Amino acid sequence: MSSRRSRSRQSSSSRISDDQILDLVTKLQQLLPEIRNRRSDKVSAAKILQETCNYIKSLHREVDGLSERLSELLETTDTAQAAIIRNLLTQ
Amino acid sequence: MTTKHVIATTHTRSIKNRFARRFLRSLLKMKRSNRLGIGTGTGFQSNEEIRKRNTQRIKTSAYRSMARVVGPRKIWSRALLFKLRNQARIQVGLRKRCLVSRKKKVLRKETKVQVISKGPNRADNLRKLVPGGDSMDICSLLEETAHYIKCLATQVKVMQSIADLYST
Numbered sequence: 001m002s003s004r005r006s007r008s009r010q011s012s013s014s015r016i017s018d019d020q021i022l023d024l025v026t027k028l029q030q031l032l033p034e035i036r037n038r039r040s041d042k043v044s045a046a047k048i049l050q051e052t053c054n055y056i057k058s059l060h061r062e063v064d065g066l067s068e069r070l071s072e073l074l075e076t077t078d079t080a081q082a083a084i085i086r087n088l089l090t091q
Numbered sequence: 092m093t094t095k096h097v098i099a100t101t102h103t104r105s106i107k108n109r110f111a112r113r114f115l116r117s118l119l120k121m122k123r124s125n126r127l128g129i130g131t132g133t134g135f136q137s138n139e140e141i142r143k144r145n146t147q148r149i150k151t152s153a154y155r156s157m158a159r160v161v162g163p164r165k166i167w168s169r170a171l172l173f174k175l176r177n178q179a180r181i182q183v184g185l186r187k188r189c190l191v192s193r194k195k196k197v198l199r200k201e202t203k204v205q206v207i208s209k210g211p212n213r214a215d216n217l218r219k220l221v222p223g224g225d226s227m228d229i230c231s232l233l234e235e236t237a238h239y240i241k242c243l244a245t246q247v248k249v250m251q252s253i254a255d256l257y258s259t
Contacts (some may be wrong), residue, residue: 047177060220063150063243068146070254
């Protein structure tokens with residue numbers, strides 16, 4: 001959709017201001033490893049949103065991969081060892 | 092600014108610890124109930140299928156653990172728990188419950204149409220990725236996304252370190 005249209009809609013809703021959204025988008029940028037260190041005026045909001053989507057997708061893929069790895073590992077390790085690891089981690 | 096930052100880091104650290112504890116507990120539970128052992132199945136399934144099912148189970152338990160740790164104060168965690176619960180129900184085959192969830196889905200679709208017409212459409216991809224995102228206004232969508240990303244990154248980190256510990 002055209003940006004003009006969305007902007008007119010934004011200004012018509014009194015509750016949400018452009019500044020507020022910009023502030024939130026900048027906060028989002030701080031969390032993205034790809035574009036975290038770039039200056040905020042160099043990166044457009046659309047780019048940040050796109051990068052956010054990519055980052056979430058890559059994290060989902062990582063969870064998939066790690067689940068697979070863990071299921072393989074859990075088949076081979078015995079419960080005693082798992083309990084020891086648990087103690088180590090939760091201390 | 093600095094005190095705020097310190098609070099934020101200790102907060103995420105506690106989420107990390109609580110997630111690790113919860114996730115490990117469910118992993119051990121799975122292990123102990125011997126559902127993860129190969130060859131202990133019904134015999135109809137191949138090892139490949141069992142492994143696939145276990146992977147799915149571990150994945151679900153990871154997402155569920157994180158959503159539980161975050162608790163009901165975030166929209167995304169509530170939506171995620173709701174989704175996982177519905178998936179479990181469908182798998183178990185409780186038809187009555189499924190009907191209820193379908194009704195709710197219809198309701199959600201209606202709100203979705205209203206909200207999207209207000210906000211910029213660029214955020215639509217994000218709505219699909221953040222649980223519950225389709226019924227949020229743009230401000231809460233951005234806030235929830237930030238929190239969701241933080242939690243997902245923590246989840247990945249913890250799962251990574253558990254996998255590393257197991258393999259040594």
